[in-house]
Amino acid sequence: MDFSLSPELCALRDKTRQFIAEQVIPLEKDERQSEHGPSEDLRRELVSRARAAGLLTPHASRAMGGLGLTHVEKAVVFEEAGYSWLGPTALNIHAPDEGNIHLMEEVATAAQKERWLRPQIQGLTRSCFAMTEPAPGAGADPSMLSCTAVRDGDDYLINGVKWFITGADGADYVIIMARMADGSATMFLSDMDRPGIVLDRNMDAMDCCFTGGHGVLRFEGLRVPAADVLGEVGQGFRYAQVRLAPARLTHCMRWLGQARRAHDTALAYVRKRRAFGKSLIEHEGVGFMVADNDMDLQTARLHIWHTAWLLDQGQKCNFESSRAKVVCSEAQWRVVDRSVQMLGGQGVTGETPVMRIFTDLRAFRIYDGPNEVHRWSLARKLAHMAEAAEVSLQTEGAAA
Known part of the structure; x- marks a missing residue:
């Protein structure tokens, strides 16, 4: 590499x-x-x-x-x-437009791209992605999807409730994940001004960096023409991975910039601020935090670049993107948390950008799957890999 x-x-x-x-x-x-x-x-x-x-x-x-x-x-x-x-x-x-643009380029028909994607790429429109649901619907476990789609002539009727739908307020179109009668999932495209789509409310959240916030959407007999199915019927879960694996990584990329901003702000402060006869950075405790920040930033960057390189080689990288999401979100959080500490009182006020970054970035350990779910998934895959390696060694030994 x-x-x-x-x-x-x-x-x-x-x-x-x-x-x-x-x-x-x-x-x-x-x-x-x-x-x-x-x-x-x-x-x-x-x-x-x-x-x-x-x-x-x-x-x-x-x-x-x-x-x-x-x-x-x-x-x-x-x-x-x-x-x-x-x-x-x-x-x-x-997010969510970046991930939706990637998904649409991969899956949408030529007509769908001209109708929805091209204006979005031109910055004229916005989109949202409606998958997450309140209990007992789908959250970290997508198999619990409860929003339904039923065929009705040349259309599908969609019913259900979604929440934490980033950018819903003011979005021009939505990609909807809905369950079919056979238990599979399908993605549907719809303009947001169609009858049957109701924005119940915007949810108050720690972050405030996403245009449109995070909304609660209700679909009440939303009629979607069969021509507006995104991709193939029944392939929604597969397309979700097409979208989510790269989208996890782009979250890491963007938040790395915010973490670096927090570190740069704190570093400038501790170089100038003096206490007990010398600058703060000359005190060992503060100096260690500066060094740890640098190491965490570089660790996150290398995980991002490595996984990005694998994606450029055509690999699926679900395992690597999950690992990068956990490593980066926690490393970047540590950087911002230390930056608040180094800034002292300045870190908990709006006098610097760090307090804002702190509240925005905390949610990253939850978005695109809680880190605990990614750890559980990684552990299962590692167990399968170890088992496969053990079987391979036994087969080689028997052959010898």
């Missing part, structure tokens, strides 16, 4: 870094934000700036109007975009 960056990628990294510093960070205190994220007006301004800079939707294919970045290239650019909590919104690479 060669992780050296090409001159072209270095130039794109530097261009993104300059754009975030000059065009995005100055808008972080813009009043067009609430506890449910940036307003649509602010999102459109950010997108307009990224479009003018030639940085809009860089992960989309060139054929659809993006830059066609590889996964490794995304790792570099997304980290830079994540340096501001508004950066991913500006570049149109925030």
Whole structure:
């Protein structure tokens, strides 16, 4: 694996870094934000700036109007975009749109791409992904899916409740996961203004970086034409993995930028702030936190780049993306937590960006599957791998 960056990628990294510093960070205190994220007006301004800079939707294919970045290239650019909590919104690479764009490029028909995907890549529209449900429906266990889809002539009728649906408020279209009569799952596409879709409420959450917040959606006899099935009927769980494995990794990329921002802020402070006759960084306890932050940042970055490289080789990487999600979310959390500690009183106020980063990033250990579920899944796969290796050794021994 060669992780050296090409001159072209270095130039794109530097261009993104300059754009975030000059065009995005100055808008972080813009009043067009609430506890449910940036307003649509602010999102459109950010997108307009990224479009003018030639940085809009860089992960989309060139054929659809993006830059066609590889996964490794995304790792570099997304980290830079994540340096501001508004950066991913500006570049149109925030969840859930980033993952939905990837899924649509992989699975949607040509007509579906023109209707829903192309305007989204142009930054004109937003989307949401409706899978998570209140109990007893699907959460960390997707097999508990309770939202149903029943064939009715040339249409499907969808009924059920979804929640924690990021970006639902103001989204233009939705991808819905619903259970079929045989227990399989299917994905459906629908405009959000169709009769039968009700946004019950927005949920108050720790984070406030996603446009549209996190909504509770009800589907009450939503009629979806068969032409708007995404992919094949009954293949919803398989398509979910097409979406989720890379999406876990792009979360890691974006949050790495935020963790680096928190570290940079704390490092600048402890170099200047003096106590007991010397700068804070000269005190061993603070110096150790600075060093630990650096190691955690690099550990996260290497996990991201390694998994991204494997994805670029065409590997599925469900195991590696789960591992990276756990390692990165916890390493990045430690970085931000230490940064709060190093800043002292400044770390628990809005005087620096670190308090905001702290509240936004905490949820990452839950989003895209709680870390405990990923650990359980990793353990099961490791047990199967060990068993397979043992059988292989026994077979080789018998043959000898």
